Amino acid sequence: MDEHVKMSTLLEEMTRLNRRQVLKLGGAALLLPSVMSLAAVLDACGGGTTSTGGGPDIPVGGTCPLTGGSAVLGTPMAKALQITADDINKAGGPLGRKINMIVADDQSDPAAAARETQKLISLNNVVAILGGNGSSVVLAQLPITTQAGVLDINQGGAPEITGPNFLGLTFRTQSTSYYYPMAHYAKEQGLTNISVMLLNTTFSQVVSGQFDAEWKKLGMAPVKTKVTYNANQPSYASDIQKALQTSPDLLIILGYAADTTIIVKEWYSTGKQNHVMGLDFAMNSGFVQGVGAAASGLLKVGPKPPVSSPGYLGFAARFKTQTGLTLSDYPNAGENHDQLNILALAIEAAKSTKGSDIAAKIRLIADPPGQEVYDFASGATLLRQGKKINYQGASGPCDFDDNHNVAGDFGVWTIDSQGTSQLTKTYTAAEIVS
Secondary structure (H helix, E strand, O other), X not given: OOHHHHHHHHHHHHOOOOHHHHHOOHHHOOOHHHHHHHHHHHHHOOOOOOOOOOXXXXXXXXXXXXXXXXXXXXXXHHHHHHHHHHHHHHOOOHHHOXXXXXXXXXXXXXXXXXXHHHHHHHOOOOOEEEEOOOHHHHHHHHHXXXXXXXXXXXXXXOHHHHOHHHOOOEEEOOOOOOHXXXXXXXXXXXXXXXXXXXXXOHXXXXXXXXXXXXXXXXXXXXXXXXXXXXXXXOOOHHXXXXXXXXXXXXXXXXXXXXXXXXXXXXXXXXXXXXXXXEEOOOOOHXXXXXXXXXXXXXXXXXXXXXXXXXXXXXXXXXXXXXXXOOHHHOHHHHHHHHHHHHHHHHHHHHOOXXXXXXXXXXXXXXXXXXXXXXXXXXXXXXXXXXXXXXXXXXXXOXXXXXXXXXXXXXXXXXXXXXXXXXXXXXXXXXXXXX
């Protein structure tokens, strides 16, 4: 019986068990609602098909915020993983085996992420966990993946994510240098009186601290006002009032689309003329539509994708066709695409699905030197010919350093009166890491 059939049989059996019987399953224990939730996720994501190639399907887990505070990002992430799995499977899959992509909802919550990660490992026997958006979520799942010897490729921002505690089994596909364009662009434009509004998340706190360090490095006076706010509030008027009480030249908002939309609307209603800067994934097309005229003149920062590269163009077209979404609005989805391609190519190179074996090959297939490839199919062909490859992704080069982090170009965009984002300034990876 192949692994997918075993999993489906176990799920069916567990739905017939009562709570007490489920608890007796020990390490694989799941409460009935959780089983049903996972089954629903599997159904929504297409589950997997039995491999007719070189062996059973390879189960790969994905933790995505399908609900909760980061939900606006979760569905595009999950869709990117499934689209990429389909592409890989059409090309025959790593080692002639198909990818069985299993996506779980981490609910934008560390406790839920830990539970779902444990289930993916103990019930589904996944060889890796991908996705991982949000530092607190990733930090909750890493002790579990590390103990199990399972590879984790994520988008978390906290420095300790790729620290020594996680035994080299963790790779981060998101460049975490948001602070750099914020600080340098502000100084270049003479915007020296800064106020920061930050959502109460680990990521926002990390970026805020990094900004402070870079601002000091540039010889600037400390930020006068910082206001931490919570998600899912109907109004942020009192927080905005606190942030504006020092009459800042620049208001930096470190939040997601939902809260940033409310903040910008309420800021605009005050009639203040200061500059406002936010994060690219928060100030997406939905945000622009939501705030209307208030969008004109806003600044946003984020990684600058290689929009003219074959890797970006090819995936952006498929992503648009299959989801109706624009990849530039959801840069995280490009990273998820790259995560799965990198995993599949590393499995092919390692000829193994063991976590440590895969990890040992990731830099071999992703870093230079080597022939540049933009998808699994071309990369696997070259690997089978004994050639060295250098994967170039939809999110950028994906060149991992010794700490398994990537460095990429960042940009500052200005939203014009038509709601279009115009690239204003580029900061290269070489500048940032120097």
